[in-house]
Amino acid sequence: MNSFLPWLLWIAVTIGLIVYFAFRLQSNDQSLFLPGPTTDGHYQIELDCQACHTPMMGIKEQACLDCHGADLEAANDSHPKNKFTDPRNADRLEKLDARKCITCHIEHRPDQTHEMGLTLPEDYCFHCHEEIAKERPSHENYGFQSCANAGCHNFHDNSALYEDFLLKHLDEPDFKPNVTLPPRRDLKAELQEDQLIEFFRPLTIADANHHENLESERSATIEDWANSSHARAGVNCTDCHATLSESGQTLWTDTVNHTGCRDCHENETKGWMKGRHGMRQSRHLAPMTLGQARLEMKPGRHHESLSCNSCHESHAFNSEKAAVTACISCHDDDHSRAYFQSPHYQLWQNQVSTPDQPETGVSCATCHLPRVSRQDPDGTVRFHIEHNQNWNLEPNEKMIRSVCLQCHGLQFSIDSLADPLLIRSNFLGRPSRHIESLELARRRIEKTQK
Numbered sequence: 001m002n003s004f005l006p007w008l009l010w011i012a013v014t015i016g017l018i019v020y021f022a023f024r025l026q027s028n029d030q031s032l033f034l035p036g037p038t039t040d041g042h043y044q045i046e047l048d049c050q051a052c053h054t055p056m057m058g059i060k061e062q063a064c065l066d067c068h069g070a071d072l073e074a075a076n077d078s079h080p081k082n083k084f085t086d087p088r089n090a091d092r093l094e095k096l097d098a099r100k101c102i103t104c105h106i107e108h109r110p111d112q113t114h115e116m117g118l119t120l121p122e123d124y125c126f127h128c129h130e131e132i133a134k135e136r137p138s139h140e141n142y143g144f145q146s147c148a149n150a151g152c153h154n155f156h157d158n159s160a161l162y163e164d165f166l167l168k169h170l171d172e173p174d175f176k177p178n179v180t181l182p183p184r185r186d187l188k189a190e191l192q193e194d195q196l197i198e199f200f201r202p203l204t205i206a207d208a209n210h211h212e213n214l215e216s217e218r219s220a221t222i223e224d225w226a227n228s229s230h231a232r233a234g235v236n237c238t239d240c241h242a243t244l245s246e247s248g249q250t251l252w253t254d255t256v257n258h259t260g261c262r263d264c265h266e267n268e269t270k271g272w273m274k275g276r277h278g279m280r281q282s283r284h285l286a287p288m289t290l291g292q293a294r295l296e297m298k299p300g301r302h303h304e305s306l307s308c309n310s311c312h313e314s315h316a317f318n319s320e321k322a323a324v325t326a327c328i329s330c331h332d333d334d335h336s337r338a339y340f341q342s343p344h345y346q347l348w349q350n351q352v353s354t355p356d357q358p359e360t361g362v363s364c365a366t367c368h369l370p371r372v373s374r375q376d377p378d379g380t381v382r383f384h385i386e387h388n389q390n391w392n393l394e395p396n397e398k399m400i401r402s403v404c405l406q407c408h409g410l411q412f413s414i415d416s417l418a419d420p421l422l423i424r425s426n427f428l429g430r431p432s433r434h435i436e437s438l439e440l441a442r443r444r445i446e447k448t449q450k
């Protein structure tokens with residue numbers, strides 16, 4: 001009798017485990033199989049294992065390229081795969097196979113993960129550029145640890161750091177005079193061309209095609225809308241609030257998410273889904289809540305989730321509020337809080353407190369959601385507001401071309417961004433670092449010209 005007991009126990013435990021795993025799998029919760037925490041860049045989408053893994057759990061390199069390839073190419077990646085298909089570089093690949101992303105970026109290994117998801121020791125440039133001191137005597141005293149850590153080089157994106165670029169920007173003043181930001185696009189005109197808004201005319205309160213019951217109790221909503229650029233552009237309540245029932249009937253819905261904005265604002269929606277504000281929606285996961293964040297957030301808002309509305313409060317859709325007030329209602333780290341002491345904030349206040357003031361202020365959005373000129377599919381170059389706030393965040397030299405150079409010289413910009421304390425104080429005061437790259441480039445060109 002006694003010898004049956006362990007068997008019974010074993011069977012019970014096994015069945016229990018099977019039921020447990022089956023349940024977890026059924027509920028799509030595969031977090032159980034994660035070997036460790038996922039990097040800051042990817043933890044929001046970690047539950048979607050298939051985003052990176054094949055069903056047998058190997059890595060799909062193509063997935064990395066599908067999400068990052070276009071940005072790396074646009075940044076003119078200094079070490080793209082095709083640099084290493086040249087047979088003359090075969091010996092280098094033996095030391096480090098730079099054709100594969102996962103040589104340098106593996107996952108779920110926090111003990112060996114450095115900034116920006118790098119999982120190699122930081123002096124790895126050594127493997128391929130051992131001879132650099134011979135090729136460039138100016139580099140004799142630099143350690144390999146410092147190549148990519150000191151504002152001089154990056155592995156991928158050197159678009160503001162390569163030699164020709166430095167030479168073009170020698171001797172610029174720290175502060176460029178009389179700068180105003182580039183204008184925003186004329187969305188109204190563009191959408192009219194697309195005939196998305198068929199009967200364009202400015203609307204007033206009387207035109208609101210809202211649900212009958214709303215009028216009395218929600219007058220603030222209607223007033224906000226009537227004063228918004230949506231009403232002025234002829235966008236009515238049901239342009240956002242209509243939904244189709246299964247039988248094809250148009251119904252009213254109170255909830256409007258990003259899919260409701262996408263028809264008219266495709267670029268903004270796409271950008272937003274690529275960064276840490278909207279990336280979960282791009283994988284059809286539930287929106288990110290503040291409680292799930294790794295960065296410091298304002299207390300007491302744990303259950304709130306991210307949407308277009310996080311910044312563009314309905315129904316006023318006020319862009320000035322979206323550019324500073326909204327951000328600080330969530331973000332609570334030293335850098336974000338310090339902004340309000342910075343000279344940039346002074347400039348911003350001057351701008352918003354005076355009507356018709358030219359745009360000379362620097363808001364959170366000026367740096368993090370910059371206005372970038374891009375060619376649209378129709379061939380026209382227009383300014384877009386880049387809604388992926390990770391697009392120019394890391395390595396931070398990405399911000400030089402997209403933001404700082406509009407108003408500052410290159411030397412000042414490089415120095416400022418190489419100074420972590422200055423970033424922490426949100427650019428209050430002068431940089432305490434001085435990066436020598438521009439001088440090295442100058443000396444080299446002077447030597448070759450002699």
Ligand code: HEC
Binds near residue numbers: 032048
């Ligand atoms: C953003 C991409 C990404 C997502 C999402 C992701 N992983 Fe991974 N995972 C990786 C990479 C990259 C590696 C490293 C592969 C290597 O070393 O060959 C890895 C490795 C692993 C390993 C092997 C660990 C080891 O040390 O060999 C396991 C197990 C794993 N992942 C499980 C999961 C599970 C389970 C999920 C979903 C809950 C998941 N991963 C989601 C990218 C991802």
Ligand code: HEC
Binds near residue numbers: 118148
């Ligand atoms: C030899 C090592 C190495 C390989 C191979 C590599 N990376 Fe990187 N990656 C880095 C380093 C180092 C950084 C940190 C920033 C820098 O120095 O450019 C980085 C940063 C990044 C970043 C964030 C910063 C940025 O510039 O966008 C992304 C995204 C990225 N890598 C994607 C990829 C993808 C995708 C692949 C494969 C096609 C890849 N990397 C291959 C070393 C590597």
Ligand code: HEC
Binds near residue numbers: 042105275283394
């Ligand atoms: C579904 C899209 C998606 C896939 C697949 C994906 N990434 Fe990412 N990755 C992101 C997003 C979104 C971020 C966060 C925003 C950013 O930093 O650009 C990110 C961030 C990163 C970073 C920066 C990490 C940091 O801490 O700053 C690196 C490096 C990176 N990814 C490399 C890879 C590599 C290598 C793979 C393939 C194993 C991969 N990614 C697969 C979307 C993806």
Ligand code: HEC
Binds near residue numbers: 098
């Ligand atoms: C796997 C090998 C490999 C690694 C690792 C590597 N490089 Fe390179 N790098 C190359 C190759 C190949 C070239 C092409 C020119 C050459 O043959 O020297 C190159 C070119 C360069 C250039 C010339 C600029 C350009 O755009 O052509 C710079 C600067 C550079 N690397 C810096 C670095 C830094 C900094 C690191 C470390 C963060 C690094 N490299 C890591 C292989 C590598």
Ligand code: HEC
Binds near residue numbers: 208218221222241
């Ligand atoms: C540009 C798109 C847009 C337009 C136009 C618009 N709304 Fe909304 N509305 C939203 C969004 C976004 C929300 C927030 C939805 C959520 O949080 O789920 C919302 C929420 C609401 C809600 C429910 C939440 C609340 O505020 O109590 C009502 C009711 C509402 N709107 C009525 C109206 C009326 C009436 C009009 C016309 C006068 C209108 N809306 C015009 C986008 C719009």
Ligand code: HEC
Binds near residue numbers: 189197233240319
């Ligand atoms: C039917 C088309 C349509 C829909 C749907 C729509 N918008 Fe708009 N939106 C417009 C037009 C047209 C303008 C331009 C007004 C102008 O240029 O004066 C605009 C302007 C804006 C602006 C700039 C406001 C300003 O004054 O600076 C924001 C922000 C905005 N929309 C956000 C949203 C969000 C968020 C949603 C979804 C909740 C949304 N829109 C849904 C058509 C639409």
Ligand code: HEC
Binds near residue numbers: 276292364369390393
């Ligand atoms: C509703 C709250 C909310 C609002 C409003 C908001 N954010 Fe965020 N933000 C977040 C969350 C949550 C994350 C993701 C944090 C994480 O993954 O740890 C994030 C991520 C970021 C990141 C990426 C940080 C990184 O290390 O990758 C930047 C930059 C950022 N936000 C800037 C802004 C700016 C600028 C504004 C205003 C224009 C703003 N945010 C408005 C909640 C918010």
Ligand code: HEC
Binds near residue numbers: 265268310383
């Ligand atoms: C982190 C805050 C934040 C989030 C989230 C956000 N926006 Fe914006 N958005 C802004 C700011 C700030 C501006 C104005 C920037 C400026 O004036 O340079 C803006 C401008 C816009 C504009 C005007 C574009 C133009 O070129 O004039 C549209 C349209 C817009 N947003 C739509 C959206 C939509 C749709 C979503 C969701 C998919 C969204 N926004 C999410 C902060 C945000």
Ligand code: HEC
Binds near residue numbers: 324327363364368393
């Ligand atoms: C003059 C440009 C500038 C302004 C203005 C600015 N930032 Fe930043 N922000 C940066 C730079 C540069 C970084 C650092 C990127 C890096 O080195 O990783 C950064 C980093 C961040 C991060 C990521 C912090 C982390 O620990 O990963 C957040 C969140 C952020 N900023 C939010 C804000 C908010 C909110 C505001 C306004 C209250 C703001 N920023 C104003 C330039 C700016």
Ligand code: HEC
Binds near residue numbers: 416
């Ligand atoms: C729209 C123009 C504009 C942009 C964009 C801008 N700045 Fe500034 N910045 C200024 C002006 C003007 C001042 C001087 C304000 C004053 O002293 O009253 C300033 C001040 C500073 C200061 C403080 C200098 C001091 O002496 O106290 C630093 C540091 C700085 N900026 C760095 C940056 C960096 C880094 C970027 C890019 C991430 C950037 N700025 C983007 C216009 C700009």
